[in-house]
Amino acid sequence: MVITSETPVREIVLERPGAIPLLEELGIDYCCGGKHTLGEACSRRQLGVSTVLDMLARQQPQPSDTNWQTARLTELTQHIVEKHHAFTREQLRLLQEVAEKVQRRHGDRHPEIPEVYKAIAALIAETTHHFYCEENILFPYIGSLEEGEKPAQPPFFDTVDQPVTRMMMEHDQTGDELRHLRELTNNYQPPPDACTTFRALYRALDELERDLHQHIHLENNILFPRVLAIAREQR
Ligand SMILES: [Fe+2]
Numbered sequence: 701m702v703i704t705s706e707t708p709v710r711e712i713v714l715e716r717p718g719a720i721p722l723l724e725e726l727g728i729d730y731c732c733g734g735k736h737t738l739g740e741a742c743s744r745r746q747l748g749v750s751t752v753l754d755m756l757a758r759q760q761p762q763p764s765d766t767n768w769q770t771a772r773l774t775e776l777t778q779h780i781v782e783k784h785h786a787f788t789r790e791q792l793r794l795l796q797e798v799a800e801k802v803q804r805r806h807g808d809r810h811p812e813i814p815e816v817y818k819a820i821a822a823l824i825a826e827t828t829h830h831f832y833c834e835e836n837i838l839f840p841y842i843g844s845l846e847e848g849e850k851p852a853q854p855p856f857f858d859t860v861d862q863p864v865t866r867m868m869m870e871h872d873q874t875g876d877e878l879r880h881l882r883e884l885t886n887n888y889q890p891p892p893d894a895c896t897t898f899r900a901l902y903r904a905l906d907e908l909e910r911d912l913h914q915h916i917h918l919e920n921n922i923l924f925p926r927v928l929a930i931a932r933e934q935r
């Protein structure tokens with residue numbers, strides 16, 4: 701594939717998953733905002749598109765382990781649950797503990813910390829509900845859809861488009877929360893007087909963001925379009 705300024709960011713990542721770390725480094729949104737062209741995404745970040753095209757051209761294309769565009773959907777949903785849901789749950793649990801400690805020690809001198817703590821609590825509430833819906837309703841339904849079987853339980857929706865649209869709206873909300881956290885934390889740059897725990901908090905938030913971007917990309921750009929296509933064929 702020849703990448704130009706007109707190529708949608710989502711297409712770049714679908715074709716070259718190895719480009720994800722570079723896009724993360726540059727702050728280019730490839731999950732919720734993946735439909736935008738590379739040119740549009742670069743101007744949002746005030747980056748020169750030709751420089752970014754050069755960087756992409758210099759990258760060695762890396763073979764990704766699994767091609768999620770052709771793998772079985774149940775393999776993909778299992779990968780999402782075991783890798784991304786598990787990581788997010790554990791990381792948020794840890795973040796809440798660390799943020800509480802930092803708030804106790806430094807909250808009075810750093811008013812952003814109580815806000816960070818609140819944002820982590822909001823993310824925990826959102827993802828707990830969201831993951832529950834995916835793991836217990838949508839993903840099992842996708843399994844039956846792929847097998848062409850009647851679902852084990854009658855679904856709570858008329859067509860699968862409804863929960864998919866709902867999940868994508870919730871992904872946008874999570875994207876907004878992550879942007880809010882970036883603003884609060886000055887792009888996860890700890891202040892000069894930050895102690896080790898303070899630094900660990902910002903580093904863990906950065907890791908959470910990277911993982912959530914990859915996770916939302918797999919759902920928005922690969923899983924859901926494939927599910928909608930199968931559902932259309934079966935109608
Ligand atoms: Fe998910």
Ligand SMILES: [Fe+2]
Nearest residue numbers: 830834867919
């Ligand atoms: Fe999701």
